[in-house]
Amino acid sequence: MKRKKSTESYLLLFLILLLVMLGIFASDFYSINNLMSTLNYFSYLLIGAIGMNLIIITSNIDVSAGAIVSVVSIAIAFVGKTGVPIYVFLPVGMVVGMVLSLANGLLITKLRIPAMVATLATTQLFNGILPLLVEGSIYDLPASYTALAFKAKLFGIIPASLVMAVVITIIAMLFMKYSRFSKKLYALGNNMQAARLNGINIDKVVIISYVIAGALYAVEATIIATAGQRVTTTMGNGFEMMMIAAVLLGGTSIAGGSGHIYGTVMGALILSIITPAMNYVGLSSDWSDAVIGVIIILAVVVSELSKVSRTKKSVDKAGEVKENA
Amino acid sequence: MLKKRKKNGINFNLALLIILIVIIATIAIANPVFISFDYMMSVVVKNILEIGLLALPVTIIIITAGIDLSVGSIMILSCIAGGLAAKAGGSFLGVVVTLAVGVICGLVNGVIIAKLRISALVTTLATMYLFRGIAKGITAGDSVYSYDFATTMGTTDIGGIPLGLFFYIGLAIVFVLLLHKTAFGVSLYGIGLNPNAAKYSGIKVDKVLISIYAISGAMCALASFFYLGRFTSVKYDVANSLNMKVVTVIIMGGTSILGGIGDMRGTIISTFILAGLNSGLTVLNIPVDMQTVIQGVVLIIALIVYAVVIERAKKNRLIDVSKEKDKEVSANSAE
Numbered sequence: 063m064k065r066k067k068s069t070e071s072y073l074l075l076f077l078i079l080l081l082v083m084l085g086i087f088a089s090d091f092y093s094i095n096n097l098m099s100t101l102n103y104f105s106y107l108l109i110g111a112i113g114m115n116l117i118i119i120t121s122n123i124d125v126s127a128g129a130i131v132s133v134v135s136i137a138i139a140f141v142g143k144t145g146v147p148i149y150v151f152l153p154v155g156m157v158v159g160m161v162l163s164l165a166n167g168l169l170i171t172k173l174r175i176p177a178m179v180a181t182l183a184t185t186q187l188f189n190g191i192l193p194l195l196v197e198g199s200i201y202d203l204p205a206s207y208t209a210l211a212f213k214a215k216l217f218g219i220i221p222a223s224l225v226m227a228v229v230i231t232i233i234a235m236l237f238m239k240y241s242r243f244s245k246k247l248y249a250l251g252n253n254m255q256a257a258r259l260n261g262i263n264i265d266k267v268v269i270i271s272y273v274i275a276g277a278l279y280a281v282e283a284t285i286i287a288t289a290g291q292r293v294t295t296t297m298g299n300g301f302e303m304m305m306i307a308a309v310l311l312g313g314t315s316i317a318g319g320s321g322h323i324y325g326t327v328m329g330a331l332i333l334s335i336i337t338p339a340m341n342y343v344g345l346s347s348d349w350s351d352a353v354i355g356v357i358i359i360l361a362v363v364v365s366e367l368s369k370v371s372r373t374k375k376s377v378d379k380a381g382e383v384k385e386n387a
Numbered sequence: 388m389l390k391k392r393k394k395n396g397i398n399f400n401l402a403l404l405i406i407l408i409v410i411i412a413t414i415a416i417a418n419p420v421f422i423s424f425d426y427m428m429s430v431v432v433k434n435i436l437e438i439g440l441l442a443l444p445v446t447i448i449i450i451t452a453g454i455d456l457s458v459g460s461i462m463i464l465s466c467i468a469g470g471l472a473a474k475a476g477g478s479f480l481g482v483v484v485t486l487a488v489g490v491i492c493g494l495v496n497g498v499i500i501a502k503l504r505i506s507a508l509v510t511t512l513a514t515m516y517l518f519r520g521i522a523k524g525i526t527a528g529d530s531v532y533s534y535d536f537a538t539t540m541g542t543t544d545i546g547g548i549p550l551g552l553f554f555y556i557g558l559a560i561v562f563v564l565l566l567h568k569t570a571f572g573v574s575l576y577g578i579g580l581n582p583n584a585a586k587y588s589g590i591k592v593d594k595v596l597i598s599i600y601a602i603s604g605a606m607c608a609l610a611s612f613f614y615l616g617r618f619t620s621v622k623y624d625v626a627n628s629l630n631m632k633v634v635t636v637i638i639m640g641g642t643s644i645l646g647g648i649g650d651m652r653g654t655i656i657s658t659f660i661l662a663g664l665n666s667g668l669t670v671l672n673i674p675v676d677m678q679t680v681i682q683g684v685v686l687i688i689a690l691i692v693y694a695v696v697i698e699r700a701k702k703n704r705l706i707d708v709s710k711e712k713d714k715e716v717s718a719n720s721a722e
Binding site for chain 2: 125169174176179183184185189190191192300303306310346351352353354355366
C-alpha cells in the first residue's frame with residue numbers, strides 16, 4: 063500500500079491526537095453529559111453538512127442552508143403545536159425544506175444565476191418572510207413535541223439524534239459509493255461541459271442534489287427545533303457557515319468534483335469538539351471561533367499544498383515542464 | 388466593458404438610475420418627509436455609509452473573480468482593537484492601531500489567496516471566523532467604547548451634511564477613476580476574465596490581488612471609525628450580515644460574481660437604491676422584516692433581468708456573426 067496521504071488521513075491523525083490529548087489533560091471532557099451534548103451537536107451539524115457536501119461536490123454552494131433550517135424549524139413547531147407526533151411533523155418539515163431548496167435549484171439551473179448569488183438572495187427572502195408569519199417565536203409547545211430530544215434515547219443514554227446521524231451517514235456512504243447518480247455529481251463538479259456532452263442532464267442533477275440537501279436540512283432543523291419548548295425565527299441563522307466549514311475541513315474542494323462523506327464526518331466532529339474541548343482545557347471558549355478559523359485555513363492550505371506537490375511530481379515524471387496556474 | 392454594453396443597446400447604469408428615481412419619487416409621494424434635507428442626511432445617508440464604503444473595494448475584488456466575505460469581521464476587529472488601544476494610549480494610538488489591523492487583515496487575505504492559491508470564497512469564509520473570533524477573544528464578549536477621533540468622525544456634521552458622506556463621495560470618485568481610468572483598473576478586468584492571459588501579458592497578478600485585498604482591509608478600518616462613532620459602543624457580534632449586504636449591493640449594481648464584468652458607478656447607484664429602499668420603507672411604516680423580503684425580491688428580480696439580458700446579448704452576437712458571414716458569402720458569390 064503506497065497510497066499518498068490524503069487530506070482525510072491527516073484529519074484522522076489530527077482528530078485522534080486531539081481526542082488523546084483531551085483524555086490526558088482534560089478527562090472531564092469524557093463525562094457522559096458532555097459527551098452526549100457534544101455528540102448531539104455533532105449529529106445535526108453532520109446531517110446538514112452531508113447535504114451541503116452533495117451541493118459543493120457539484121461545484122455549487124448553498125448559503126441559504128441556515129435560513130432554510132430556520133424556516134423548517136418554525137414550520138415543524140407550527141405543526142407540532144397541535145400535538146401530533148414526530149412521524150407527522152418531520153415529513154412536513156422535509157417537504158418544506160425540499161420545496162425551498164428546489165427554488166434554489168431552479169434559480170441556479172433554469173436562470174443560470176451563480177449558486178452563491180442565488181442562494182444569497184433566497185437567504186434574505188427566507189429570513190425576511192419568517193418574522194412576518196410568526197411574532198418572534200412559537201412557544202408553549204406540548205411534551206410530545208420535544209420527545210425526540212428528551213424521551214427517545216437508545217439504551218436510555220444515546221441521543222436519538224446520533225442514531226439518526228449514523229443511519230443517514232451510512233446511507234449516504236453507500237449512496238456515494240454505489241449509485242450511478244453520485245458518479246454524475248462528481249462528473250458535473252469536475253467538468254460541467256464534459257458531463258453535459260456525455261449525456262448527463264446537468265440541470266436535473268443539480269436540482270436533485272439541492273432537493274436532497276433540503277430534506278437533510280429539514281432533519282437537522284427537526285433536531286435543533288425539538289430541543290426545547292420554544293422555537294424562535296432565527297434558530298438556524300449563521301449555521302450555513304458551520305456546515306460549509308465542516309465540508310471544507312473534510313477535504314471537499316470548493317471547486318467541486320472531489321470529497322467524501324467520511325471527510326465530512328471528521329470535519330463535523332472536529333468542529334463540534336473544539337468549543338467544549340477548549341472549555342475543558344481551561345481556555346476561554348471566547349477564542350473558539352478564532353481557533354475554528356485557523357483550523358479551516360490550515361486544513362485547506364495543507365490539502366492544497368499536497369495537491370500541488372502531487373501534480374508537480376507527476377509533471378516531473380512525464381518529463382515536461384508545465385506552468386502550474 | 389463599457390463599449391460592449393453600449394453596443395448591446397442597454398445602459399445598465401441609466402436603468403439603475405431610473406429605478407432609483409422611481410423609488411425615491413414613489414416614497415416621496417407617499418410621504419413627503421422622505422425628501423426633506425434633514426431626513427435624507429440623518430437617516431438615508433447614515434443608513435448606508437458603511438455598506439457604501441465597503442462596497443467600493445469589494446467591487447474591484449469581485450471584478451477580479453474574487454470575493455471578500457470577511458469585510459464585516461475586519462471592520463469589527465479593527466474597531467475593537469482600535470477602541471482598546473485608544474483606551475490604553477489615547478486617540479492617536481487608537482487610529483494607528485485601527486488602520487494597522489485593517490490593513491494587516493486585508494494582507495492576510497491577499498497573501499493566502501494570491502500566494503497559496505486558495506479560493507477567495509474559502510479564504511475569506513475562514514478569516515471571517517478568524518477575525519471575528521479574535522475580536523470575541525480579546526474583548527471576552529465585552530463592549531468597546533468610542534473615543535475622541537471616532538466620535539468626531541461619526542457624529543460631525545458640516546452644514547448639516549455628515550462628515551462620512553464627504554468621505555464616501557471623495558472615495559467613490561477615487562474608486563471610479565481607479566477602476567475606469569487607470570491601467571491598474573484595466574488589469575483588474577483582465578485578471579477577472581482570464582488570470583493566465585493577464586499573467587502572460589505582463590500583469591503582476593499576485594501583487595495586484597494582494598494590494599486590492601489590503602485596500603479592502605484599509606477601507607474596513609476607515610468604515611470602522613464611522614461605525615464606532617455612530618453607535619458609541621461596539622460588541623464583537625454586531626454587523627453580522629454586513630458582508631452579505633455589501634455583496635447584494637454590488638450584484639444589484641450589475642457586477643458579475645464570476646468576474647470580469649462590472650462597473651463602479653453601478654455599485655454606487657445601487658448603494659443609494661438600497662438606502663432609499665431601507666429608509667423609505669421605514670418612513671412608510673413597513674416593518675423591518677418586510678424590508679428584508681423586499682430587498683431579497685429586488686435582488687432576485689435584478690438577477691433575473693441580468694440573466695435574461697445577458698442571454699439575449701449573447702444570442703444577438705451569434706446572429707450578428709452569422710449574418711455577417713452570410714453577407715461575406717453572398718459578396719464572394721457575387722464576385
